[in-house]
Amino acid sequence: MHNIFLFIRRFSVFILFLILQVVSLYFLFSYNRSHRARGLGIAGGITSYFNRKYNTLEDFFTMQEENRRIHRMNDSLMNLLSSNFVNADSGTVIFRDSLMRDSARAARQYLWRSAHVVYATAGSERNYLQINRGSSTGIRDDMGVFSSNGGLVGKVVNTGKNYSQVMSLLNVMNKISVQLKRTGSAGILSWDGKSPSELTLNNIPKTDSVRKGDTIVTGYYSRSYPPGKMVGRVSGVFRDKGSNFLILKIKPAANLTNLQQVHVVENLADAALRELDSQTQQMIDKKGGNK
Amino acid sequence: MSDLVRNIIRFILFVFLQVYVLDVMPHLHQLVNPYIYFLFILWLPFYMKKGWVLMLGFLLGLSIDYYAMTPGLHAAAGSLVAFLRPFIINLFAPKDSTEFSYKEPSPKAMGWSAYLLYALMLSFVHNFYLLFLEWLSFGSFINFLMKVIIGTAISMLMIVIAELIFPRKLKFRSNTV
Numbered sequence: 454m455h456n457i458f459l460f461i462r463r464f465s466v467f468i469l470f471l472i473l474q475v476v477s478l479y480f481l482f483s484y485n486r487s488h489r490a491r492g493l494g495i496a497g498g499i500t501s502y503f504n505r506k507y508n509t510l511e512d513f514f515t516m517q518e519e520n521r522r523i524h525r526m527n528d529s530l531m532n533l534l535s536s537n538f539v540n541a542d543s544g545t546v547i548f549r550d551s552l553m554r555d556s557a558r559a560a561r562q563y564l565w566r567s568a569h570v571v572y573a574t575a576g577s578e579r580n581y582l583q584i585n586r587g588s589s590t591g592i593r594d595d596m597g598v599f600s601s602n603g604g605l606v607g608k609v610v611n612t613g614k615n616y617s618q619v620m621s622l623l624n625v626m627n628k629i630s631v632q633l634k635r636t637g638s639a640g641i642l643s644w645d646g647k648s649p650s651e652l653t654l655n656n657i658p659k660t661d662s663v664r665k666g667d668t669i670v671t672g673y674y675s676r677s678y679p680p681g682k683m684v685g686r687v688s689g690v691f692r693d694k695g696s697n698f699l700i701l702k703i704k705p706a707a708n709l710t711n712l713q714q715v716h717v718v719e720n721l722a723d724a725a726l727r728e729l730d731s732q733t734q735q736m737i738d739k740k741g742g743n744k
Numbered sequence: 745m746s747d748l749v750r751n752i753i754r755f756i757l758f759v760f761l762q763v764y765v766l767d768v769m770p771h772l773h774q775l776v777n778p779y780i781y782f783l784f785i786l787w788l789p790f791y792m793k794k795g796w797v798l799m800l801g802f803l804l805g806l807s808i809d810y811y812a813m814t815p816g817l818h819a820a821a822g823s824l825v826a827f828l829r830p831f832i833i834n835l836f837a838p839k840d841s842t843e844f845s846y847k848e849p850s851p852k853a854m855g856w857s858a859y860l861l862y863a864l865m866l867s868f869v870h871n872f873y874l875l876f877l878e879w880l881s882f883g884s885f886i887n888f889l890m891k892v893i894i895g896t897a898i899s900m901l902m903i904v905i906a907e908l909i910f911p912r913k914l915k916f917r918s919n920t921v
Contacts, residue, residue, distance in 0.1 A: 480819070
C-alpha cells in the first residue's frame, strides 16, 4: 500500500498528463462523430459574448460590402413583385382575396429567418460559423443556411439558447446531395480541404454533357434545404479514369470566407417526416428485421 | 506587476491573438497554419510546479478549442507541450549554477541559440501532435508532413518576432550575477 502511494507521488505529473490526454482525446473523437460538444453550452456563453464584441468591430469595416450585396438581392426581389406587371387586358379586374392564406395553393413548407454571423474560421479544414440565433428564436439542428446573395452556406449542427453553430461548406466532413440544374443528375458535394473557392462534386455520370459554367443547385431529397437553390457553378471538368463518373470542381456562389448576414431556412414538414421515419423503423423492428 | 496578473493578462492576450487574428484571417496558402498561442506555455516562470504548468496548458488549449469548435484538439497538444517543457528546460539548464537568475525562459536568460532550440523543439512537438490528430481523421500523409514543417517555420518566425518586439528582462531580485 505504501509503495502504491509512493509510486503515485513520484509519477503524479505523468499520471495527470495521461488523464488530461485521455480527456481531451475523448472530447475530440466524440465530437468528430456527432458534432455535439460537451460543455459547449457553458463555454458557448462566454465565447459568444466576445464574438459579439469582435463582430461589432468587424462590421465597422465590412458592412458596406454586405449592404451592397443585400441591396442587389432586394433589387432582384423587387423585380418579382406583381406591381411590376400590367395586365394587357384592360377589362379584367384584380381582386384581393380577404383570406389570409390562399387555400387553393399549397401550404408553406419553408420558413426563412435572417441571422448574423458572429464568428467564422477561414483557414482550417473544418470551418464553422456561429450565428446569433438559437433555440429561443426557433433554430433547430439540421436547418439549412444560405448566404445573403442566396448561395448555400451550410447546415446548423449545434444549437444553443441564443447562438448556434453552422457547419460551413468548407468543412471536410460535409457531404451534401446536389444536382446539376441543366441535366438534373444528382451528385455528392464535398470539400478537399484545399482552396476555399473550389468544392468537389462527385457521382455525376460520364454520359452527362457537363460544361464549364453550369449551375449547381440543391437536390430534391434533402430535409434541410429547399430544392433548386443556388449552390455554385462548375469551374472545371475532370474525367476519372478509374470509374464511370466525372469529377467536377465547383466555385461556390456564396463568398464563404467573408460572410456577415445569412438566412436560416426551416423545413416546416421536417418533424412530420422524422416522425414517419421513426414509425417505419419501429414497424420494421417489430416484425423482426427485413425478412 | 505580480507574476499572477502578468500571466493572466498574457493568457487572455494569447487566446485572443490566436482566435481573432490568426484563425479568422484568410491564410496565405492551404499548408500555412499559423499557431502562436502555445508561446504562453513557453513563457511561464521557471519556478512553476510541473502539475500547474500542465493544468494551464490544458486550460489554454481548451479555451482555444471552444472558439475553434474542435473540443480537445488544442487541449491535447497544449498539455503535451506543457508536459515536455520541464524536460527540455533541463536539457538547456546552465551546468555551473543550479538556478536561473531570470524568472522566465527568454533569449536573455538562456542565450539565443539555446532559447531558439527550446522553442523549436516545443513548436515542432505542438504542430506535429496537433496536425497528427487532424490527419487521423482527414488528409494525406505528404500534406501532413508539409504542414508540420511549414507550420513550425511560421511559428518560429512569429516567436522570434515576438521576442524582438517584446524583450523581457525579468530578473530575480537576488545578488547572483
